Amino acid sequence: MQEFLDLTLGGISAGAVYAALGLALVIIYRATRVVNFAQPALALISTYLAYSVTRATGSYWLGFAVAIVAGTVLGVATERLLIRPLRHRSELSSIIVTLGLLLVLQAIAGMIWSNEPLAFPYAFDFVGRFSANDLFVVLVVLVIAALVLVVFKYTPLGLRMRAAAFAPEVARTLGVRVGLMLTVGWGLAAAVGSLAGLLATPPFLFPNVLDGVFVYALTAAVLGGLDNPLGTIAGGFVLGVGLSYVSGYLGPEMVTIAALAILVVVLIVRPSGLFGRAKVRRV
Amino acid sequence: MTVRTSIPETRVEPVTKKRTVPPLLRHVLFALGAFAVVVVLTLVTDEFTNLRIATIGYYLVAVAGLTLLTGLTGQVSLGHGAFMFIGAYTVALLVRRVPSFPLWADLLLASAAGGLAGLLAGAAAARLRGPYLAGATLALAVGLPALTRRFQDFLGGSNGLSFTVHSRPAGIGVPELRWQTWIVWLSVLIALVLVLNIVRGRLGRDFRAVRDDEVAASLGGIAVGRTKILAFLISAVCGGLAGGLQAFLLGTAAPGSFTPALSLSLLAAVVLGGLGSLWGALWGAVALVYFQAWSEDLADALHLNTDVANNLPLAVYGVILIVVVLAFPRGIQGGFQRLRGLLRRSAEKKENHENH
Numbered sequence: 001m002q003e004f005l006d007l008t009l010g011g012i013s014a015g016a017v018y019a020a021l022g023l024a025l026v027i028i029y030r031a032t033r034v035v036n037f038a039q040p041a042l043a044l045i046s047t048y049l050a051y052s053v054t055r056a057t058g059s060y061w062l063g064f065a066v067a068i069v070a071g072t073v074l075g076v077a078t079e080r081l082l083i084r085p086l087r088h089r090s091e092l093s094s095i096i097v098t099l100g101l102l103l104v105l106q107a108i109a110g111m112i113w114s115n116e117p118l119a120f121p122y123a124f125d126f127v128g129r130f131s132a133n134d135l136f137v138v139l140v141v142l143v144i145a146a147l148v149l150v151v152f153k154y155t156p157l158g159l160r161m162r163a164a165a166f167a168p169e170v171a172r173t174l175g176v177r178v179g180l181m182l183t184v185g186w187g188l189a190a191a192v193g194s195l196a197g198l199l200a201t202p203p204f205l206f207p208n209v210l211d212g213v214f215v216y217a218l219t220a221a222v223l224g225g226l227d228n229p230l231g232t233i234a235g236g237f238v239l240g241v242g243l244s245y246v247s248g249y250l251g252p253e254m255v256t257i258a259a260l261a262i263l264v265v266v267l268i269v270r271p272s273g274l275f276g277r278a279k280v281r282r283v
Numbered sequence: 284m285t286v287r288t289s290i291p292e293t294r295v296e297p298v299t300k301k302r303t304v305p306p307l308l309r310h311v312l313f314a315l316g317a318f319a320v321v322v323v324l325t326l327v328t329d330e331f332t333n334l335r336i337a338t339i340g341y342y343l344v345a346v347a348g349l350t351l352l353t354g355l356t357g358q359v360s361l362g363h364g365a366f367m368f369i370g371a372y373t374v375a376l377l378v379r380r381v382p383s384f385p386l387w388a389d390l391l392l393a394s395a396a397g398g399l400a401g402l403l404a405g406a407a408a409a410r411l412r413g414p415y416l417a418g419a420t421l422a423l424a425v426g427l428p429a430l431t432r433r434f435q436d437f438l439g440g441s442n443g444l445s446f447t448v449h450s451r452p453a454g455i456g457v458p459e460l461r462w463q464t465w466i467v468w469l470s471v472l473i474a475l476v477l478v479l480n481i482v483r484g485r486l487g488r489d490f491r492a493v494r495d496d497e498v499a500a501s502l503g504g505i506a507v508g509r510t511k512i513l514a515f516l517i518s519a520v521c522g523g524l525a526g527g528l529q530a531f532l533l534g535t536a537a538p539g540s541f542t543p544a545l546s547l548s549l550l551a552a553v554v555l556g557g558l559g560s561l562w563g564a565l566w567g568a569v570a571l572v573y574f575q576a577w578s579e580d581l582a583d584a585l586h587l588n589t590d591v592a593n594n595l596p597l598a599v600y601g602v603i604l605i606v607v608v609l610a611f612p613r614g615i616q617g618g619f620q621r622l623r624g625l626l627r628r629s630a631e632k633k634e635n636h637e638n639h
Contacts, residue, residue: 035414037421085609091413093608095359096554099547100604106544107598114590207594211543215425218418226414253433256426263419264407 006129007248008241013134015240016141017200021210021217022224022232023145024193029226031165031185033091034083035218037098040210041105042078042190043197046071048113050198051120051205060121067194075190079183110207117204126202137199144192145233151188152229161185212256216243219263310479314472321468325461334532335572337464340471341528343568346552347478347561348521353550354559355482356514357494358408362420364546365427366397366522367529368538373397374527375444375536386450390470390527397523398516405515409508424546428538443537450531467528474524479561481517490514544597551600554607557614566615574599 021039028036036042046067054063082101086093124132152158163171164181172178200213220239224231239262246258304312321340325333349363370393377389384392404423408416431438438444451462481487489510492500501507530536552571556563575596582592607614613621 029414035417037417082605082609089608089612092353092357092359093612095414095417096550096604096608099361099550100601100608103544103547103551103597103601103604105601107594107601110594111591111598115593208542211425215418215422219422222415222418251433253429256422256429260419260422260426263422267411267415267419268407 003248007244009130009134011241011244012237013130013137013240014244015220015237016138017196017213017236018216018220018240019233019236020141020144020196020199021193021213022220022236023148023229024189024196025217025221026224026226026229026232027148027185027189027192029221030229031161031182032079032083034094034098035226036078036186036189037095038078038101038105039190039193039217040197040214041102041109042071042074043193044109044207044210045074045105046194047120047197047201047205047209048109051113051118054121060123064123064198067198068191071194071197072187072191075186075188075193076183078190079186083186084179084182106207113205113207115207117206117209119203120201120205122202123199140195140199141233144195145229148188148192149229157184215256216240216259219259222263223266306483307476307480310476314476318465318468318472322465325464330458330460333458333460333464335576337460337467337532339568339572340464340467341525341532342549342552342571343565344471344474344521344528345525345549346556346567346571347475347564348518348525349549349553350556350559350561350564350567351478351482351490351521352514352518353553354557354563355487355490355494356511358511358514359413359417359550360408360420360515360518360546361417361543361550362404362423362427362546363518363522363549364541364543365420365423366400366519367526367545368427368536368541369400370394370397370523370526370528371530371536371541372438372444372526373523374530375446378446378448379444386448386466386531390524390531393527393530394474394520394524397526398520401515401517401519401522402512404519405512408515409511421543421546424541424543428541431538439537441538443535443539445535447534448531463532467532470524470528474521475561478517478521482561486510486513547604548597548600551604555603555614557616557618558612560614560616562619563614563616570603570615574603 021043024039024043025035028034028039049070050063050067052063053066054060057063078098078101082097083094086097122133124136126133150158152162160171160176161181161184163174163176164178165185168178171181196213196217197210201209216239217236220236221232223235223239224233226232239259242262243255243258247255250258321336324336328336345363345367348366349360352358352360352363373393373396374389377384377392404420407419411419431443432440449459450466451457451459455462457465482490489500489505492503492505493507493510497507500510526536526541529540548571552567553564554567555570556565556567578595578599579592581587582595587595611618
């Protein structure tokens with residue numbers, strides 16, 4: 001019972017991180033129908049910047065802020081420089097380009113900061129069952145998710161972003177700057193992604209640290225339907241707890257395989273995700 | 284949302300009236316010629332280059348399989364390293380546990396094991412598309428090597444399994460590595476002849492039809508799901524064979540060689556060579572081996588520190604993926620085709636000029 005409780009609580013804080021990174025994927029997918037495979041790398045670079053700033057100044061929070069700003073800038077730059085030229089190209093093109101960016105950024109991180117693991121601090125005390133840090137992670141992610149939902153649903157900016165994503169031509173005639181909205185979407189998503197990176201990385205930072213997290217985030221997003229922020233957040237928490245049980249009862253090495261199994265089973269049963277609406281494909 | 288991909292259409296070859304040699308025979312003759320070229324190349328080069336030639340060989344078969352899957356049927360796999368992983372460990376386990384098996388049986392079983400995994404992956408993949416499929420296959424690449432830590436005693440943990448294969452019959456006076464290179468290329472060419480026949484045949488047409496328009500293909504009587512699974516199967520068999528050959532050549536199978544980065548660099552090779560062309564697979568495989576080699580040379584020449592040197596190949600693959608998709612969507616083979624077209628046109632122009 002004790003173990004079960006510990007695993008559940010640990011799963012909740014891990015799941016919060018998957019939900020946040022998944023949310024970053026969903027924001028972009030909604031706006032541009034692109035899955036940003038470079039998302040973990042954008043978050044990685046931000047986290048390394050946080051590491052350097054924290055080391056230079058001694059302030060965790062200054063590094064934190066720098067990472068979020070840097071992530072936003074990287075997201076905006078990615079959309080403008082790499083994704084926009086592919087607007088009228090196939091799905092495959094954007095998948096390949098974001099993968100290319102993933103490799104380049106991971107390699108750059110390795111070149112600058114080396115492939116060796118560096119110690120990266122937690123925000124708060126992390127000792128014990130559901131530590132202060134765990135609480136912080138869960139709270140931050142819930143607050144951010146709520147903010148994103150509010151922005152999307154109830155603000156003029158959110159209305160314009162949704163319009164730009166779903167009916168770009170109509171939106172344009174009504175005076176929405178569609179291109180700008182897509183850029184804002186990428187910036188917002190990358191900021192959320194960087195936040196997830198900062199929360200997921202400790203205790204050690206190395207170029208591949210977010211690979212696994214990304215797979216789980218993608219799984220969470222797919223469980224949610226890739227289109228559905230609320231579903232993704234729910235998917236993240238469910239997955240976090242589920243994988244925590246797998247790790248505890250079957251062994252930590254089985255976690256990625258379990259994520260894969262969940263992904264495959266869910267997609268076979270419901271190809272558009274647990275919470276996604278099935279779409280009729282137009283011919 | 285339209286699902287059409289912008290993969291260059293494969294050129295329909297003009298029907299020539301004089302074609303008397305059946306395709307299979309033509310491919311076999313071509314393979315024999317290619318094998319002769321490889322043998323000559325290994326004889327005139329040193330051991331070090333022999334190893335590179337052999338490496339190109341097993342990458343070629345892996346890249347060709349991925350080309351068939353991604354270029355021909357339009358399914359993206361980010362997990363093809365996983366099939367190589369399975370092939371490599373199959374050979375390693377067979378050599379260690381059942382040493383009485385001949386090498387060709389080991390390699391066949393490695394291909395079969397890869398194929399079995401591909402069948403499972405394909406059955407799931409047939410229902411997925413685009414980003415969903417990419418995500419699932421990426422999970423495969425990240426997750427599978429972790430099994431070595433779960434079954435430490437059986438799979439050797441993170442050190443992997445080492446073994447030696449003495450494949451060279453006594454009395455043949457060639458160095459072991461040269462002999463191995465020949466074995467690798469012989470297997471690769473046999474596999475490629477089979478793949479080439481599939482691509483050129485009816486199944487190949489079905490693949491392209493599914494890629495270009497699934498709805499139209501199914502209206503045309505093609506079982507779309509089954510076709511996609513078959514593509515996965517064939518491509519995974521190639522991956523399994525490639526992994527098996529790699530293990531045979533290096534005498535080891537370790538999880539560190541099958542990172543997600545391997546899967547992504549295989550995709551880089553496909554994209555660089557030119558999606559949808561098996562010749563492109565050759566250029567891609569050559570590039571894969573030589574970019575690695577050149578970046579090592581460059582790092583030595585410029586006295587780059589190890590952090591930069593270790594990460595240089597990955598950076599190069601990443602830049603290739605981006606630049607090729609943005610600027611040269613048809614890859615190297617597309618460039619060759621265009622060059623040939625230009626030459627032909629200029630020759631025709633000259634001819635016209637002289638006639639007038």
